[in-house]
Amino acid sequence: MKAIFQVALGILAAIGGFVDIGDLVFNVAAGAEFGFSLLWVVVVGVVGIIVYSEMCGRVAAVSKRAVFDAVRERLGFGVGLVALVAAQLVTFLTLAAEVGGIAIVLQLLSNLPFLALVPLAFIGLLAAIWFLEFEWIERLFGYAGLCLIVFVVAAIKLEPDWGSVAHGFVPQIDTGDPLVYLYFMVGLLGAAMTPYEVYFYSSGAIEEGWTPKDLGLNRLNTVIGYGLGGLLSFALMITAGALFLPQGIQPQLIGTVALGAEVPLGQVGLLLALVGILFAVGGAAIDTCFSFAYNLAQFFGWEWGKYRGPARAPRFTLAWLVLLVLACCVIATGIDPVMLTEYAVIFSAVALPLTYLPILLVANDRAYMREYANGRLANVFGVVYLVVILFVALAAIPLMLITNMGQG
Amino acid sequence: MSRPKALDLALGVLDHQLVDPDGRRCGKVDDLELEVTIGEPARVTAVLVGPRYWHARVRGPVGRLLARLGGGGGVKVAWDGVERVTSAVELARPASELGLGRGDDRFRPLIGRLPWA
Numbered sequence: 001m002k003a004i005f006q007v008a009l010g011i012l013a014a015i016g017g018f019v020d021i022g023d024l025v026f027n028v029a030a031g032a033e034f035g036f037s038l039l040w041v042v043v044v045g046v047v048g049i050i051v052y053s054e055m056c057g058r059v060a061a062v063s064k065r066a067v068f069d070a071v072r073e074r075l076g077f078g079v080g081l082v083a084l085v086a087a088q089l090v091t092f093l094t095l096a097a098e099v100g101g102i103a104i105v106l107q108l109l110s111n112l113p114f115l116a117l118v119p120l121a122f123i124g125l126l127a128a129i130w131f132l133e134f135e136w137i138e139r140l141f142g143y144a145g146l147c148l149i150v151f152v153v154a155a156i157k158l159e160p161d162w163g164s165v166a167h168g169f170v171p172q173i174d175t176g177d178p179l180v181y182l183y184f185m186v187g188l189l190g191a192a193m194t195p196y197e198v199y200f201y202s203s204g205a206i207e208e209g210w211t212p213k214d215l216g217l218n219r220l221n222t223v224i225g226y227g228l229g230g231l232l233s234f235a236l237m238i239t240a241g242a243l244f245l246p247q248g249i250q251p252q253l254i255g256t257v258a259l260g261a262e263v264p265l266g267q268v269g270l271l272l273a274l275v276g277i278l279f280a281v282g283g284a285a286i287d288t289c290f291s292f293a294y295n296l297a298q299f300f301g302w303e304w305g306k307y308r309g310p311a312r313a314p315r316f317t318l319a320w321l322v323l324l325v326l327a328c329c330v331i332a333t334g335i336d337p338v339m340l341t342e343y344a345v346i347f348s349a350v351a352l353p354l355t356y357l358p359i360l361l362v363a364n365d366r367a368y369m370r371e372y373a374n375g376r377l378a379n380v381f382g383v384v385y386l387v388v389i390l391f392v393a394l395a396a397i398p399l400m401l402i403t404n405m406g407q408g
Numbered sequence: 409m410s411r412p413k414a415l416d417l418a419l420g421v422l423d424h425q426l427v428d429p430d431g432r433r434c435g436k437v438d439d440l441e442l443e444v445t446i447g448e449p450a451r452v453t454a455v456l457v458g459p460r461y462w463h464a465r466v467r468g469p470v471g472r473l474l475a476r477l478g479g480g481g482g483v484k485v486a487w488d489g490v491e492r493v494t495s496a497v498e499l500a501r502p503a504s505e506l507g508l509g510r511g512d513d514r515f516r517p518l519i520g521r522l523p524w525a
């Protein structure tokens with residue numbers, strides 16, 4: 001029973017960590033623009049994040065080393081520093097976007113002015129991080145984030161053409177507007193495989209004191225957790241494809257995402273969607289905030305971890321605290337969180353190879369991983385995905401510029 | 409002292425985490441000091457830790473700037489003070505005795521003053 005409970009917690013954590021503002025924005029925008037024809041890209045992204053999260057969870061459980069330990073050890077100080085700067089920039093942008101998302105949802109729920117809600121978002125996040133145990137942060141945001149399942153119900157209730165939905169799972173390229181289609185492909189992969197997910201997942205495994213005994217749990221967490229995250233992504237895209245595409249609506253606001261649940265399910269649907277988005281995005285804000293501090297501490301060798309307590313890991317604590325303040329300041333300038341999200345996701349795609357290559361190298365090191373090193377299956381998937389993300393990284397910025405961020 | 413028979417210094421020691429006997433993370437192996445005698449294999453004599461040694465890893469003005477930003481301090485830990493090399497480099501003596509982890513020590517009073525820290 002305890003094991004089932006543990007798995008359930010991991011699953012919840014993975015959902016909270018997977019569906020963030022980037023997924024909400026890109027899945028809904030992709031559905032509104034191309035209907036169901038990009039569903040297959042979500043599958044590719046979900047399998048990718050499963051492969052690499054499983055790998056870095058295993059590395060953490062066996063060696064007690066997290067992603068940026070591996071980055072520094074395998075890329076060295078100089079190249080590792082480039083990877084660190086890229087990762088931190090992207091993580092900061094993502095955190096600012098998530099904070100903006102929280103403030104927007106609070107605004108929709110309360111009708112108070114946006115600027116008054118940014119400090120409220122800050123206080124809420126700070127209180128959650130400061131007072132809750134690591135496991136309880138995962139539980140609170142994971143459980144409440146499950147409200148997003150309302151989009152699965154909404155997608156079914158909208159009675160889409162299931163034949164077209166099924167056809168969306170077949171790899172294809174839209175010949176009508178191939179460049180914008182490619183831009184959305186890159187965005188969906190970037191959103192599904194956002195680097196902070198692996199920073200947080202691997203460091204979280206150490207926070208929770210995983211050992212090789214937890215490797216089964218690691219596998220289940222990643223497969224079922226990210227699988228469920230993928231299901232929510234499908235639901236968001238199907239809802240947008242069934243509701244917004246026929247009416248030519250281009251969702252530019254977070255509120256439009258919630259409309260996808262309100263139209264078929266009424267006020268209850270809207271409320272559940274907003275609560276789900278609030279906690280999913282809130283959970284992601286905490287994940288990114290910690291990820292920034294984890295990366296910095298792991299690269300420079302500082303003491304880190306919420307489990308250590310603030311006084312035992314002072315520079316780690318200071319890092320996330322300062323970052324949270326800065327992110328709130330940036331969002332309080334009135335910058336559009338959706339635009340910030342798009343930049344964060346596209347730049348994430350560029351930072352992907354420098355994150356994933358060191359994980360693959362360490363997971364193959366038998367001196368380090370002993371009998372738990374990568375098997376053939378993990379390596380085949382690992383190498384294939386490395387090639388995929390290399391293309392994604394190279395194509396991301398040119399596509400963003402050519403398509404004017406998907407506007408065509 | 410137990411060590412693997414063959415140890416790849418570049419891969420297995422350089423840039424690895426330093427951990428003291430209390431399990432405290434207290435820096436990275438930023439560089440290694442080697443003693444070279446003609447006709448004999450090179451010998452590691454010390455682990456070099458701290459911003460002072462970063463400019464040897466990143467040449468030019470960027471390296472110098474980094475070292476300055478990091479405060480420029482550095483600690484040399486004699487190789488005899490290394491207890492074991494696993495995925496981390498485990499030290500025989502506490503970080504405080506070796507002068508390691510001073511950055512965390514510097515910020516501890518500040519963070520300790522925060523409510524409920």
